[in-house]
Amino acid sequence: MPGSSTVSDRxxxxxxxxxxxxxxxxxxxxxxxxxKKGEALYNSSGCPACHMIAGQGGSIGPELTRVGAVRGATNxxxxxxxxxxxxxxxxxxxxxxxxxxxxxxxxxxKDGRAVEGVRVGEDSFTIVLKDASGKFHxxxxxxxxxxxxxxxxxxxxxxxxxxxxxQQDDLVAYLMSLKSAQ
Amino acid sequence: xxxxxxxxxxxxxxxxxxxxxxxxxxxxxQLLHADSTPQDWLMYGGDYQSxxxxxxxxxxxxxxxxxxxxxxxxPNHPLQPFETSPVVVDGVMYVTEPLSTVTAxxxxxxxxxxxWSPHLPEKIFTIGVHRSNRGVAVFNNTVYVETLDAHLVALxxxxxxxxxxxxxxxxxxxxxxTGAPRVLDGKIIVGISGGDVGIRGFVDAYDAKTGKRLxxxxxxxxxxxxxxxxxxKDMSGTGGAGTWGTGSYDPELNLLYWTTGNPAPxxxxxxxxxxxxxxxxxxxxxxxxxxxxxxxxxTPHDTHDWDAIQVPVLFDEMVExxxxxxxxxxxxxxxxxxLDRVSGEFVTGVPFVTQTWAKGLDKNGRxxxxxxxxxxxxxxxVYPDGHGGTNWNSPSYSPQTKLFYVSAREIGAxxxxxxxxxxxxxFGGGGRNALSGDDxxxxxxxxxxxxxxxKWEYRLLAPAEVSTLATAGGLVFSVSDEGNFFAxxxxxxxxxxxxxxxxxxxxxxxxxxxxxxxxxxxxxxxxCFVAFSLP
Numbered sequence: 221m222p223g224s225s226t227v228s229d230r231x232x233x234x235x236x237x238x239x240x241x242x243x244x245x246x247x248x249x250x251x252x253x254x255x256k257k258g259e260a261l262y263n264s265s266g267c268p269a270c271h272m273i274a275g276q277g278g279s280i281g282p283e284l285t286r287v288g289a290v291r292g293a294t295n296x297x298x299x300x301x302x303x304x305x306x307x308x309x310x311x312x313x314x315x316x317x318x319x320x321x322x323x324x325x326x327x328x329x330k331d332g333r334a335v336e337g338v339r340v341g342e343d344s345f346t347i348v349l350k351d352a353s354g355k356f357h358x359x360x361x362x363x364x365x366x367x368x369x370x371x372x373x374x375x376x377x378x379x380x381x382x383x384x385x386x387q388q389d390d391l392v393a394y395l396m397s398l399k400s401a402q
Numbered sequence: 403x404x405x406x407x408x409x410x411x412x413x414x415x416x417x418x419x420x421x422x423x424x425x426x427x428x429x430x431x432q433l434l435h436a437d438s439t440p441q442d443w444l445m446y447g448g449d450y451q452s453x454x455x456x457x458x459x460x461x462x463x464x465x466x467x468x469x470x471x472x473x474x475x476x477p478n479h480p481l482q483p484f485e486t487s488p489v490v491v492d493g494v495m496y497v498t499e500p501l502s503t504v505t506a507x508x509x510x511x512x513x514x515x516x517x518w519s520p521h522l523p524e525k526i527f528t529i530g531v532h533r534s535n536r537g538v539a540v541f542n543n544t545v546y547v548e549t550l551d552a553h554l555v556a557l558x559x560x561x562x563x564x565x566x567x568x569x570x571x572x573x574x575x576x577x578x579x580t581g582a583p584r585v586l587d588g589k590i591i592v593g594i595s596g597g598d599v600g601i602r603g604f605v606d607a608y609d610a611k612t613g614k615r616l617x618x619x620x621x622x623x624x625x626x627x628x629x630x631x632x633x634x635k636d637m638s639g640t641g642g643a644g645t646w647g648t649g650s651y652d653p654e655l656n657l658l659y660w661t662t663g664n665p666a667p668x669x670x671x672x673x674x675x676x677x678x679x680x681x682x683x684x685x686x687x688x689x690x691x692x693x694x695x696x697x698x699x700x701t702p703h704d705t706h707d708w709d710a711i712q713v714p715v716l717f718d719e720m721v722e723x724x725x726x727x728x729x730x731x732x733x734x735x736x737x738x739x740x741l742d743r744v745s746g747e748f749v750t751g752v753p754f755v756t757q758t759w760a761k762g763l764d765k766n767g768r769x770x771x772x773x774x775x776x777x778x779x780x781x782x783x784v785y786p787d788g789h790g791g792t793n794w795n796s797p798s799y800s801p802q803t804k805l806f807y808v809s810a811r812e813i814g815a816x817x818x819x820x821x822x823x824x825x826x827x828x829f830g831g832g833g834r835n836a837l838s839g840d841d842x843x844x845x846x847x848x849x850x851x852x853x854x855x856x857k858w859e860y861r862l863l864a865p866a867e868v869s870t871l872a873t874a875g876g877l878v879f880s881v882s883d884e885g886n887f888f889a890x891x892x893x894x895x896x897x898x899x900x901x902x903x904x905x906x907x908x909x910x911x912x913x914x915x916x917x918x919x920x921x922x923x924x925x926x927x928x929x930c931f932v933a934f935s936l937p
Binding site: 309317318319320323342343344345346362369 | 836838839840842844861862863864865882883884885886888897900902
């Protein structure tokens, strides 16, 4: 393929990042469960308390209205079993730098107060964490006593034991059916 | 010397009070003594030594916390990186905007005075090149700018009218121009971009009055010339070694120091066995003769895209009890080098970021390679990544603290070897897959200039590609990758001021100047070019 005459380094990195998503493990996998059973499980397992679908539900976790269009069955099943592992990455930095989504942090302020939450925004001097109640905490890094990443951790419980393998597949089938915008 | 034939531009009669703007006739004498007019920022790097050190003190450690935005300018073509380092002369600021536009601004108000854009062809080859521009040179009431389609253009500083334009080389063969020219006495020195697509790098000198080319120094020797044996075969036409940075100059030694980029193809060296002179080097050039006096190569046979186009910083200091004329360069390969700029002799070199490819440098400064660090088809993790321990943006040096301030990038990448492609425009040798933002970070690091020893660091979120600015007010200014402007105590690295602009501060090159007794700090972030001053 000839080199493009109009693509900068940064643009090229974005194109590469997009092309990678086309064959990403986050979008692969085969649906085997029953989506109707999965919908019932979704509602009975407490999921709507934290997640929103088509305008209904909570806003602690990611919105799931189109989750079937952006994630694959394998990835969703892994999320159900170990919600804090292998978190997705997004590339909005310069030259295609990727950042971990939903990464949890624990910040301790100088007066000893601790805040634990999911990172929703960060720069070199500030970080905004969303706590388990959905409240935002905007923190000025130079004023913190400590700021630690909590890789592997998530506010979402694991369904690895509480749901059978078949139930997990049903739930994944329901989530994979969610492909359209509201 | 001022030429009042051109001097009067217009009278500003609006807020905040009338002030007359003069487009000053910048003489070589003024350029030689740039430090004696600290209200101006006369050239790329601030002075011929490229120290990026301002002697202005109005904004200082005690009051910098009060710094507020004074004005904001937004370029006409905001979708490309805004990479300019402004030049300020007598209250007029000259900036470049993507793609190759020059704009003159009232430096006190941010008001546009004139703007000029070249008629660029519909199709421009800028492979591996940012479609941007890093700034102008000003000399004798003329503004000099390089264009993406490889022209050097001289504009009237008062009106933006074209005085002359010369065709430097063939854009259709990959040659492009994005750098800021360097002005000597009557000569305009320029480099060239396109090293990743197999151009043959050079440094050119042009007559400032007429645009006539005076000389060309090739960065890849002709067959049979010294250095040609370091390529394994004749690569004089396509070996790369672009010259897209801006060099420094020692008027007393009459030596121009210009740096060179990586050899091509980049990530696969099987087609170019040997050291590949004069890629990834600094060249000391006699600007009268147009001849290379000496060279120093930082990364022989580079296979990681570690262009050495960082700006060489010149300073004089005692080393082991003896006064030395030194040249310092924090290299994309992760090492900080100090050379004797008279002879090119290696003085010292130490890593300033994590690097995993060399055991160290030998007594001549040549890297001692570690095994298993070459790119592989599967990808080999090496620090630093291809954008380097630092990239093209300028460091600064303070003669007060004797510290060298550099934007350090702590990031590695899996370097992937592909098949060498050597037929323009399909040119390359692989690529890289950099680690994620959460597995890397940036920092402003202060190094002892003569030793490279770390004095302090201020950590940043992302590895940033930004310049630093040091001032006699005891400050170091820079911009984060996320668009935070900030000031640090030059002696300790303590954070003293921060202002969030957003966008991305990547490629920002803050400078400072003074108009009507008020000092300003200015830099770019995102689509904004923001000037700050005290209330």
